[in-house]
Amino acid sequence: MRRDSSLSFTCTTSTVADRSNHPTVRETLRDAAEPMTTRAVAVAILNARGVTDATARTNTQITVATILNRLIKAGQVARVGYEGRAALWQAAQSAVTVMRLAAPAWSRPTD
Incomplete structure (x- = not known):
């Protein structure tokens, strides 16, 4: 059940279950x-x-x-430490490499 398109990223069974927000979280960390902490990812x-x-929020x-x-569990992000009691997260290096290789040539970042 989604309330509004601007608030489609809410905690509802269908939103979490359909996995459509996974790329948003991965890209934010990448x-x-x-x-980042979980709260920082949500705020971003x-x-x-x-x-x-x-x-x-x-x-x-x-x-x-x-x-x-x-x-x-999928190996796409890593818990790299803690800030107080909050876990710190970052995109797993292998996931960043895979996402860069899978992206079209025109959208790849130049290193």
């Missing part, structure tokens, strides 16, 4: 200059969509945590 996603609602943070646990 584009980050340093490891909502800021990119122009959403500032506190309830949306809480729901998105729960969804991001679920997605990160799935992605760590």
Whole structure:
């Protein structure tokens, strides 16, 4: 059940189950200059969509945590440490390489 297209990244069974938000989380971590907490990933996603609602942040943070646990099992993200009690996440190096190789030539970053 989705409420509004601007808030489609909320913690609902269908949103988490359909895995359509997995690329958003992976890309957010891939584009980050340093490891991010679950909350920082959620805030970055909502800021990119122009959403500032506190309830949306809480729901998105729960969804991001679920997605990160799935992605760590798939080897696409890595838990690299802790900031207080919050885990720090980053895209796994192999996942970044795979995503770069799979991207069309015109969208590949130049290193």
